[in-house]
Amino acid sequence: METTINLQVLRYIPEKDPDPFYQEYEVPLREEWVILDALNYIKDQIDGTLSYRWSCRMGVCGSCGMMVNEKPILTCETFLEKYMPGPIRIAPLNYFGVIRDLVVETDGFMEKVKRVKPWIIRDKEKAPLEGEYLQTPEELSEYKQYSMCINCMLCYSACPVVGLEPQFIGPAAIALAQRYNYDNRDEGQNQRNDVLLTDDGIFECTLVGECSEVCPKKVDPAGAIQRYKVQGATEWWTSVLLPFGKK
Amino acid sequence: MARYGPNVHDVLIVGGGGAGLRAAIAVAETNPNLSIAVISKVYPMRSHTVSAEGGAAAVIKPDDSLDDHAYDTISGGDWLCDQDAVEAFVKEAPEAMIRLEHWGCPWSREENGSIAVRPFGGMKNKRTWFAADKTGFHMLHSMFQTTLKYDPILRYDEYFVTSLLVDEGRCQGVVALELATGKIEPIAAKSVILCTGGCGKVFPFTTNANIKTGDGMALAYRAGVPLKDMEFVQYHPTGLPFTGILITEAARAEGGRLLNKDGYRYLQDYDLGIPEDKPVLRSMELGPRDRLSQAFENEKEKGRTLDGPYGAYVHLDIRHLGQEVIDEKIPFVRELCRKYENIDPVHEMIPVRPVVHYIMGGIHTDINGATSLDGLFAAGETACVSINGANRLGSNSLTELLVFGARAGSAAAEYASSQSSFGTRLDALATDEKKRIEKTFFNSNGNRSERVADLRKKMHNAMEQGAGIYRTEASLKTSGETLSVLRERFKKISLEDKSYTFNTEFVSAMELSYMFDVAEAIIESALKRTESRGSHQRMDFPERDDQNFLTHSLAYKTGQEIARIEYLPVTITRWPPGERKYGQ
Numbered sequence: 024m025e026t027t028i029n030l031q032v033l034r035y036i037p038e039k040d041p042d043p044f045y046q047e048y049e050v051p052l053r054e055e056w057v058i059l060d061a062l063n064y065i066k067d068q069i070d071g072t073l074s075y076r077w078s079c080r081m082g083v084c085g086s087c088g089m090m091v092n093e094k095p096i097l098t099c100e101t102f103l104e105k106y107m108p109g110p111i112r113i114a115p116l117n118y119f120g121v122i123r124d125l126v127v128e129t130d131g132f133m134e135k136v137k138r139v140k141p142w143i144i145r146d147k148e149k150a151p152l153e154g155e156y157l158q159t160p161e162e163l164s165e166y167k168q169y170s171m172c173i174n175c176m177l178c179y180s181a182c183p184v185v186g187l188e189p190q191f192i193g194p195a196a197i198a199l200a201q202r203y204n205y206d207n208r209d210e211g212q213n214q215r216n217d218v219l220l221t222d223d224g225i226f227e228c229t230l231v232g233e234c235s236e237v238c239p240k241k242v243d244p245a246g247a248i249q250r251y252k253v254q255g256a257t258e259w260w261t262s263v264l265l266p267f268g269k270k
Numbered sequence: 271m272a273r274y275g276p277n278v279h280d281v282l283i284v285g286g287g288g289a290g291l292r293a294a295i296a297v298a299e300t301n302p303n304l305s306i307a308v309i310s311k312v313y314p315m316r317s318h319t320v321s322a323e324g325g326a327a328a329v330i331k332p333d334d335s336l337d338d339h340a341y342d343t344i345s346g347g348d349w350l351c352d353q354d355a356v357e358a359f360v361k362e363a364p365e366a367m368i369r370l371e372h373w374g375c376p377w378s379r380e381e382n383g384s385i386a387v388r389p390f391g392g393m394k395n396k397r398t399w400f401a402a403d404k405t406g407f408h409m410l411h412s413m414f415q416t417t418l419k420y421d422p423i424l425r426y427d428e429y430f431v432t433s434l435l436v437d438e439g440r441c442q443g444v445v446a447l448e449l450a451t452g453k454i455e456p457i458a459a460k461s462v463i464l465c466t467g468g469c470g471k472v473f474p475f476t477t478n479a480n481i482k483t484g485d486g487m488a489l490a491y492r493a494g495v496p497l498k499d500m501e502f503v504q505y506h507p508t509g510l511p512f513t514g515i516l517i518t519e520a521a522r523a524e525g526g527r528l529l530n531k532d533g534y535r536y537l538q539d540y541d542l543g544i545p546e547d548k549p550v551l552r553s554m555e556l557g558p559r560d561r562l563s564q565a566f567e568n569e570k571e572k573g574r575t576l577d578g579p580y581g582a583y584v585h586l587d588i589r590h591l592g593q594e595v596i597d598e599k600i601p602f603v604r605e606l607c608r609k610y611e612n613i614d615p616v617h618e619m620i621p622v623r624p625v626v627h628y629i630m631g632g633i634h635t636d637i638n639g640a641t642s643l644d645g646l647f648a649a650g651e652t653a654c655v656s657i658n659g660a661n662r663l664g665s666n667s668l669t670e671l672l673v674f675g676a677r678a679g680s681a682a683a684e685y686a687s688s689q690s691s692f693g694t695r696l697d698a699l700a701t702d703e704k705k706r707i708e709k710t711f712f713n714s715n716g717n718r719s720e721r722v723a724d725l726r727k728k729m730h731n732a733m734e735q736g737a738g739i740y741r742t743e744a745s746l747k748t749s750g751e752t753l754s755v756l757r758e759r760f761k762k763i764s765l766e767d768k769s770y771t772f773n774t775e776f777v778s779a780m781e782l783s784y785m786f787d788v789a790e791a792i793i794e795s796a797l798k799r800t801e802s803r804g805s806h807q808r809m810d811f812p813e814r815d816d817q818n819f820l821t822h823s824l825a826y827k828t829g830q831e832i833a834r835i836e837y838l839p840v841t842i843t844r845w846p847p848g849e850r851k852y853g854q
Contacts, residue, residue: 036769037771038771055513067722070766071775072766072767072775074773074774076312077480078312078318078479078481079318079320079321079479080479081515081606081610082605082609083321083404083407084312084320084321084479085315086312086316122450122771123771123772126772129313129427130427133427136415136418137418140418140419142415142416143416151368151369151372152365155377155385156371156372157382157383157384158377159379159381159382159383160379163378163379166376170408170411173320173407174315206374206376208372209374
């Protein structure tokens with residue numbers, strides 16, 4: 024007989040369930056299966072009503088983040104065998120509203136991403152015919168790490184500050200701001216400071232560092248925030264002491 | 271910026287991947303007063319462009335030329351490309367790529383800070399721009415983040431389009447279901463651009479993401495627009511067994527070697543050149559994808575592949591490149607191998623097999639993305655312009671998104687500006703569609719028992735068995751018959767899930783119905799093309815037949831279940847059909 028493993032999956036359909044509850048499923052334990060394969064098995068073979076997001080199945084689209092045994096992970100790159108002998112508890116990402124089952128509200132996160140102005144800002148833009156902006160490999164490496172974020176939102180689910188202060192702009196958005204701040208083609212840091220040096224910005228962070236622990240792409244948002252704080256504090260003092268100077 | 275009120279726009283773009291976002295920016299730049307909406311079944315940064323790895327081709331170095339890029343593309347496509355489209359493509363490619371650089375794409379660089387390029391399969395010069403081996407990811411995120419600065423670009427995230435709104439002979443929007451609420455509503459627009467990507471999920475073993483179900487192709491097809499060259503399905507030669515995860519061609523461009531079970535570089539037996547220590551352009555492992563995938567099938571026939579739990583495979587060996595090159599140029603390859611195969615390619619060989627990767631065919635468009643239906647445009651993998659002919663060259667598709675996304679965006683903006691009013695029947699059409707969806711999927715009762723997953727699995731088997739790398743009349747006919755049976759059974763589809771809140775079973779059922787249309791077009795087009803060209807290999811007609819088939823297939827949906835196939839001559843400008851030569 025095939026070995027199985029027990030999955031306890033948080034279920035919630037707002038039209039019919041007064042409260043979320045854990046539903047149990049027995050799925051085959053196959054060495055090549057990731058958590059997402061088990062969820063797909065449930066969906067196709069056991070219970071067509073289970074809802075969750077997924078797409079690329081190779082850890083780059085950022086859709087399939089969930090809490091697995093209390094930890095935020097990408098379910099497409101975490102193997103079932105890691106959780107032997109089970110059970111495995113699967114819940115929607117922490118600190119986001121739940122739309123249904125394992126599907127969370129994403130619009131708030133998207134709004135935070137937009138607020139940091141994640142695009143190249145320049146006083147004067149070069150015409151395409153003038154060719155590329157030069158950027159040496161060293162200049163690229165200044166921000167490359169921060170550009171690897173896949174917007175999976177695991178860092179928000181790991182961040183205790185997000186849990187307490189939902190308006191905190193959060194690790195991924197700050198790392199994204201830094202991705203542009205450290206890009207030598209960009210001149211928009213002052214505009215981003217207007218967002219990041221406010222009450223909901225970087226100073227909310229208490230440097231727990233969980234965001235970097237759970238990041239599947241080693242973006243190190245905690246490092247990005249720390250770098251911003253050091254530099255942001257200097258700029259804040261400068262603006263207080265020299266209010267008429269260049270902000 | 272709802273100029274007309276909610277759910278009414280000038281230009282509506284279906285799909286938020288590379289082509290869709292590039293089109294949106296083009297509309298905004300063409301006319302900043304237009305209201306633009308991007309509607310997608312996923313948040314834009316989840317789109318499948320994100321998975322593209324190796325790079326994007328555009329001539330930028332002094333030792334390269336537009337004619338070389340055009341010739342590589344046309345010969346790679348086995349002379350089925352429209353050469354006027356290819357000429358426009360190679361000419362506009364460099365500027366399109368530089369614009370993306372200006373938008374922040376973190377391209378890999380030379381020491382002096384200029385753009386770096388790498389070799390790629392079927393290309394005779396180095397011209398593939400890359401961002402390590404996450405090129406699609408960086409292109410998509412750069413473009414998505416750039417769209418955020420354009421106020422006129424609105425988004426409908428996680429809306430599923432169920433049909434096009436066509437009134438007075440013009441496409442004037444879509445009917446869509448909002449996933450979060452189940453609300454079904456019309457979204458009107460003076461022009462619509464379909465940028466929904468490919469349809470790899472018609473096959474069981476594919477590099478394509480779960481969302482790649484040919485939605486836009488089916489939407490256009492149902493509205494009477496023909497699908498072009500659907501028989502041309504690209505197998506990428508190097509996918510990981512079981513998952514189908516892509517191991518980028520860049521691994522071979524950097525020097526990776528394909529070895530059979532005897533450790534022999536078998537491509538030398540298939541007219542692809544002689545093995546050298548260093549990679550040689552247009553030779554051996556840098557041959558075109560169709561020829562490499564076909565070589566694998568022949569090795570398998572000869573019993574010279576290895577056997578694993580998921581079928582035959584060969585080895586891709588990159589160990590000799592060393593850890594430093596691997597970590598700098600193809601770090602994602604190492605990451606994927608470690609995570610999904612539990613091997614480290616610095617020390618071990620990578621098991622690979624051909625995997626469905628791309629469809630050269632798609633919605634028939636002209637060089638500006640216009641379809642035969644007024645007001646409807648298409649760009650990207652869902653469209654067929656055609657620059658890819660019978661076999662796309664690696665690194666042309668990402669550039670295609672930019673060039674033809676922009677062209678379609680400008681054309682759709684101009685068309686929208688020329689239209690003054692909407693048809694009178696849009697609301698009535700939307701009400702009918704809402705009733706159809708609710709009756710079929712949410713309120714159905716009676717004798718319904720068919721499950722999405724069962725029918726999908728049977729469709730997968732039929733497509734793999736009948737329409738794979740090598741095809742015959744018999745294999746295609748058998749698959750066509752199976753599809754007919756499955757379509758009949760689909761009429762009795764039953765959803766367990768009747769909730770209107772984020773009902774993914776509903777989405778899967780709609781996607782399956784779209785895939786049936788796409789599969790039908792693939793099978794019928796393949797059956798009628800009695801020759802072998804590029805990725806379409808008929809064992810019963812092994813030769814290319816320019817006399818009869820230097821033509822595009824156009825599949826039209828008919829009232830019956832079988833598509834009607836018509837033909838359109840290929841446009842030849844400066845490169846008369848010749849022999850495809852590699853390894854010389």
